[in-house]
Amino acid sequence: MADDTDIQGIPQPEGPSDIIETDYQIGQDNITTKIGPFGLDIHNPVFVISGLVIIAFVAYALVVPAQAANFFGWLRPALTSTFDWFFLLSANIFVLFCLVLIVSPYGAVRLGGKDASPDYSYTGWFAMLFAAGMGIGLMFFGVLEPVYHMAVSEPLGVPSPIAEDGTIIEANVEAARRMGLAATSYHWALHPWAIYAVVALALALFSYNKGLPLTIRSAFYPIFGERVWGWTGHIIDTLAVFATLFGLATSLGFGAQQANAGLEYIYGVPNNVTVQVILIAAITGVALISVLRGLDGGVKVLSEINMVIALLLLLFVLFAAGAVTILGDFVAGLGAYLKEVVPLSNPFGREDTGYMQGWTAFYWAWWISWSPFVGMFIARVSRGRTVREFITCVLIIPSLVCLLWMAVFGGAAIDQVLSDPAGSAVKAQVIDSYNPPLSLFAMLESLPLAAITSTIGIVLVIVFFVTSSDSGSLVIDTITAGGKVDAPVPQRVFWCTFEGLVAVALLIGGGLGALQAMVISTGLPFTLVLLAMCWAIFKGLQAEPR
Amino acid sequence: MFKKIMTPVDLAHLKDLQRSLKCSADLAKLYGAEVVFVGVTTPTPSSLAHTPEEYAKKLDAFAEEQAGALGIKASAQMVIGHDPTTDVDDALLRATRDTGADLVVMASHMPNVLDYIWPSNGGKIAEHAKCSVLVVRGT
Numbered sequence: 278m279a280d281d282t283d284i285q286g287i288p289q290p291e292g293p294s295d296i297i298e299t300d301y302q303i304g305q306d307n308i309t310t311k312i313g314p315f316g317l318d319i320h321n322p323v324f325v326i327s328g329l330v331i332i333a334f335v336a337y338a339l340v341v342p343a344q345a346a347n348f349f350g351w352l353r354p355a356l357t358s359t360f361d362w363f364f365l366l367s368a369n370i371f372v373l374f375c376l377v378l379i380v381s382p383y384g385a386v387r388l389g390g391k392d393a394s395p396d397y398s399y400t401g402w403f404a405m406l407f408a409a410g411m412g413i414g415l416m417f418f419g420v421l422e423p424v425y426h427m428a429v430s431e432p433l434g435v436p437s438p439i440a441e442d443g444t445i446i447e448a449n450v451e452a453a454r455r456m457g458l459a460a461t462s463y464h465w466a467l468h469p470w471a472i473y474a475v476v477a478l479a480l481a482l483f484s485y486n487k488g489l490p491l492t493i494r495s496a497f498y499p500i501f502g503e504r505v506w507g508w509t510g511h512i513i514d515t516l517a518v519f520a521t522l523f524g525l526a527t528s529l530g531f532g533a534q535q536a537n538a539g540l541e542y543i544y545g546v547p548n549n550v551t552v553q554v555i556l557i558a559a560i561t562g563v564a565l566i567s568v569l570r571g572l573d574g575g576v577k578v579l580s581e582i583n584m585v586i587a588l589l590l591l592l593f594v595l596f597a598a599g600a601v602t603i604l605g606d607f608v609a610g611l612g613a614y615l616k617e618v619v620p621l622s623n624p625f626g627r628e629d630t631g632y633m634q635g636w637t638a639f640y641w642a643w644w645i646s647w648s649p650f651v652g653m654f655i656a657r658v659s660r661g662r663t664v665r666e667f668i669t670c671v672l673i674i675p676s677l678v679c680l681l682w683m684a685v686f687g688g689a690a691i692d693q694v695l696s697d698p699a700g701s702a703v704k705a706q707v708i709d710s711y712n713p714p715l716s717l718f719a720m721l722e723s724l725p726l727a728a729i730t731s732t733i734g735i736v737l738v739i740v741f742f743v744t745s746s747d748s749g750s751l752v753i754d755t756i757t758a759g760g761k762v763d764a765p766v767p768q769r770v771f772w773c774t775f776e777g778l779v780a781v782a783l784l785i786g787g788g789l790g791a792l793q794a795m796v797i798s799t800g801l802p803f804t805l806v807l808l809a810m811c812w813a814i815f816k817g818l819q820a821e822p823r
Numbered sequence: 824m825f826k827k828i829m830t831p832v833d834l835a836h837l838k839d840l841q842r843s844l845k846c847s848a849d850l851a852k853l854y855g856a857e858v859v860f861v862g863v864t865t866p867t868p869s870s871l872a873h874t875p876e877e878y879a880k881k882l883d884a885f886a887e888e889q890a891g892a893l894g895i896k897a898s899a900q901m902v903i904g905h906d907p908t909t910d911v912d913d914a915l916l917r918a919t920r921d922t923g924a925d926l927v928v929m930a931s932h933m934p935n936v937l938d939y940i941w942p943s944n945g946g947k948i949a950e951h952a953k954c955s956v957l958v959v960r961g962t
Contacts (some may be wrong), residue, residue, distance in 0.1 A: 296873050304870040389866065390874060396866055397904060485866070488873025571909025593897075660866045751906075762865050763907040 297487040297498060301506045307759050319769065320759035327518040327757060328775075329603070335779055336521075338788030349544070349794035357638040358630075362643040365624035365633070367804045371471040374811050375668050378478075383818040384665030391822060395661035399670070400584075401577055405658050407675060408580035408744035410473055410651040411530065415587075416738050421716040422636075423687025425708045427457025432618055432632040434482060439494055440648070441707060443698055449692050454691055455786040458610035460684045461618040462490075464637065466614060466676035468622070469644040472807065474671040476652025476658065479810040482817045483665070485660050490760020493517040493649050499816045500809055513806070514652055514756050517649035520799045521756075521794050522776055524647050525749045526714030529780040530789040532742045533557045534715040537737045542718050542729065553783050560739055561777030562748035570771045572671070576747050582741050590733055591685055597690035597724040606688035610681055646805060653755070654748045659761070664818065690720040746776060825955075829924035830862050831915050831944075834871050834881060843930035843959040850928065850957075859898045860886045861918045863904045863911050875903055895923040912947040919952045921923045927956045 310317045319325075322618040338345045378384055387393055397405070426432055428439045435456040438449035479496035490496035494510035501509050532551040540546035567575035595603055596610070627633045657666055690703045698704055702719035721730045750773040757772075758764035784788045828846040832840060851858045864871070865880040872878035879901040886899035904914040916930055919927060931945030945958040 302870055303868060390876070392876075396903075484868055488868045569909065572906035572955045573909075573910060575909075657867065723862050761869070762866075763869070766908055769908070 295491060295737055297483075299489070299498075299503065299506075299575075301489075301503070303490045303760050304413070304685065307761070310688040314763040318758055318764045319768065320514075320757055323514045323518065324757040325758070326511070327515045327522070328600055329774075330515065330519060331522055334792070335782055335788075336789050338783060339462070339786040342791075344786045345791040347555075349429060349791040349798075352795040353639075354634075355558045356798055357642060358634045359632075360604065360801060361634045361638040362624040364638045364800070365622060366467045367820070368472065368641050369622050369624070371475050372467050373806065374814075375471045375474050375672050377420045378772070378814075378818075379665055379668050379672075383821075386482075386486070386818055386821045387661070387663045388481045388667060393661040394484070397577075397658055399438060400775060401581065402658055403670065403674065404580040404584040405577055405650075406473075406655045406660075406671065407408065407678070407743065407750070407780065408583050409654045409748040411469070411675070411679070413741040413745060415679070415686075415740065416467075416717060416741060417535065418461075419682055419692045419709055419717060420703060420720045421713050422461040422748055423683055424703055424716070425457075426632070426636075427453045427691055428694065428704075428708050430460075430506055430629075430632045430636065432460040432629050432771065432773075432814040433617070434629055435469070438695070439704075443704075444708075445698055446697060450695060454606075454611040454695070456617070458606060458684060458687055459613035460636075461687055462610060462614040462680050463618055463621045465679040465683060467618070467672060470640070470675050472520040472644045472648050473651050473655060474668055475810055476648040477655035477671060477812070478664065478667060480653055480656035480792065480822075481659055481815050482814060484656065484760075487817065488819060491653070491657065491762060492756050492760040493653065495760070495811050496813050499813045500558070501526065505732075516799065516802070517653075518648045518753050518756050520796060520803070521749055521753055522772070522779065523652040523796045524650065525746055525776050526620060526779040526783065527796060528794040529557055529560065529742060529746065529776065529791050530784045531793070532738060535778070536735055536738050538712075539718050539738070542715055543731045543735075544665045550785055553784055556739070557777055558745060558782050560742050561773060563740075563743045564750065564777075565770060565773050567743060567747040568750050568773050568802035569766065572751065572787075576744065578745050579740065579747070580725070583737070583744055586737055586740070587734060590730065590737065591682060593683050593726075594721075595726065597726075598685075598692060599609050603685050603688045605646065605686035606691075607681055610684045611787060614680065631820060633736065639797065641798045641804075645800040645803045646796050648803065648807065650749050650752050651754045657755075670766060678776075679763050684722065685716070689714070692724050693720065746773065750776065778812075794802075825850065825854045825926040827859060827922060827924045828856050828926045828928055828931070829859045829861055829922050830921055831927070831929045832882075832885070832886060832920075834878075834885060835869075838931060840930050841870050842961055843928055844889070846957070847928035848889070848895050848960050850926070851895045851897075852893075856926070858886075858896065859922045860889070860897060860899045861902060862899070863902045863907050863914045865907060866903055866905065869938045875901065903945065905919065912944050912951075915944065915948055916951055919948070919954055927952055928952060929956070929958060931958045931960060 293793045306321050307318055308321050366629045408774045435452050436449050438446050440446050483489045483495040484491040492514050494505045494513045497505050518727055533556040536556050537548050537553050541548040625673045694704045702722050706715045706719040717734055718731050721727050750769050754769040755762050828851055842843045847858050862882045864875055882899040882901050890897035902914045902918050904910045927944050949956040949958055955956050
């Protein structure tokens with residue numbers, strides 16, 4: 278019989294990848310115990326601290342809501358207006374870093390070692406990374422943003438084609454239409470995906486090729502060395518859990534409000550907290566089934582279903598609103614994006630601060646605060662790809678899909694606004710009054726079969742939340758189990774439920790807005806984290822056999 | 824009566840598997856059967872190994888050592904599961920087909936109330952496998 282300690286030790290690795298030598302053993306700090314029939318395998322102290330800190334913050338937002346709202350209401354604009362240049366500059370660095378990796382010889386490094394083969398097909402992989410990372414935003418902003426940038430925010434000083442009295446100023450139409458699409462695409466194409474790609478690549482590289490546990494702290498090994506297994510690492514991981522859970526919980530709360538607004542607009546369902554709590558419970562319930570069925574049986578299946586429904590909706594809008602005009606918009610939008618992306622991403626000396634600080638800096642902070650979660654999820658499902666394949670698939674292809682989506686939904690909406698400004702529901706909901714949750718439904722209203730497509734729209738909003746919620750629960754569970762991906766089932770049930778409860782508590786007590794501001798505030802420290810990750814990736818790739 | 828006995832092992836919890844290991848070895852000797860030790864691992868680093876390749880080596884070493892110590896013919900097969908928390912049963916069921924085993928000998932925990940919601944691995948394999956399954960209780 279083998280000696281147990283012998284089997285547990287990590288021997289000298291062989292094979293064509295550069296494993297980092299460390300005495301740390303995955304799960305060494307974990308507490309393995311049983312509470313009643315529930316088995317537990319949790320990291321000490323990351324699990325306990327993140328749980329307690331989350332409860333403390335929710336309590337703060339609920340007990341002194343006015344003070345919390347004041348503080349965070351001040352914090353968010355203060356950060357985005359003071360550090361706008363820093364966010365823009367950093368995002369540009371991430372894009373350049375990724376593009377350089379594609380063409381550099383390091384692109385040939387394979388994640389998981391030289392002989393690894395991909396675990397997932399391109400479609401399954403793509404569906405999962407897309408559904409986790411962005412799906413919901415496309416539903417929310419697909420109509421809102423292009424119309425808003427065309428008519429209201431005036432990026433780079435391009436004037437609005439809509440006069441004060443609601444008439445169209447013909448001379449401004451063409452330039453504004455181009456800019457509406459370009460300025461939206463800028464927020465959804467290369468930059469956000471570069472942010473996700475950096476985090477995902479760092480985690481995949483240090484986990485699959487270097488043999489370190491799949492948690493955020495592993496990417497910091499080249500910087501902190503053995504200290505990442507101590508408090509330095511505990512803090513990094515706790516911050517990641519914190520950003521992920523609050524990001525998900527606040528989105529879940531806002532998502533329930535959106536879905537409720539849509540249901541009210543179409544079916545006259547009452548818009549109140551009870552309906553929203555029921556929606557959160559339903560979303561959490563489906564997410565729970567999904568995490569219980571696991572990565573392949575739940576998350577992947579739902580993501581693929583989601584992709585199919587989204588594709589159908591996209592095709593419907595494309596043909597219902599006039600494929601020729603819209604494909605023209607796509608080509609024009611792509612051209613405009615490529616031409617304007619440089620001035621739009623210029624961090625210094627800008628006059629259009631409303632657009633730059635109110636939208637761009639806000640988006641960058643938001644994407645960055647979501648990056649630990651989305652990045653870790655992408656990392657988990659991307660073993661076996663080369664760095665070049667990886668970045669192409671995480672950066673270029675999602676960017677093109679987002680450009681197409683924005684051209685179709687935004688193009689159709691802009692068309693409606695410009696062709697009939699007085700009767701356009703989109704103009705009423707976006708330009709005249711500002712009702713973001715209704716913008717999508719307002720656009721669908723003017724197309725045929727509005728009752729059916731709007732219902733599909735609501736279903737998509739809900740399922741996209743489920744796919745973010747289930748993958749988020751898997752990520753939090755892995756981090757709080759010290760990088761173990763096979764922790765007992767009750768733990769992921771706990772996180773999934775906890776997320777729903779936090780959302781319900783904040784919905785009833787108020788404070789969703791305050792915590793969203795809090796999530797965005799974590800974007801600033803995480804920007805530094807990401808910059809450090811670029812350096813870590815570079816060091817890590819240098820040591821890999823190609 | 825049996826030619827190939829499949830015994831799932833979790834290298835991290837060998838202490839809990841003593842009875843099932845002994846049982847499969849005894850049966851193998853009785854019928855002159857070969858034992859295939861099947862281990863499920865993740866593509867991500869685990870407490871046991873940095874990579875699946877490393878895990879496979881450990882599993883091979885374990886099978887060799889068992890063969891030497893107990894005087895049986897033994898081999899090892901590694902199965903990769905993306906999410907073993909939920910798909911270890913499916914991975915093991917695949918392995919019963921791939922190895923061509925005609926008997927599975929595996930350990931199971933004591934049943935408790937949670938088994939009504941999440942059936943135990945042993946229970947699920949006994950239900951779905953085409954071959955005979957012996958579930959060994961106790962440690």
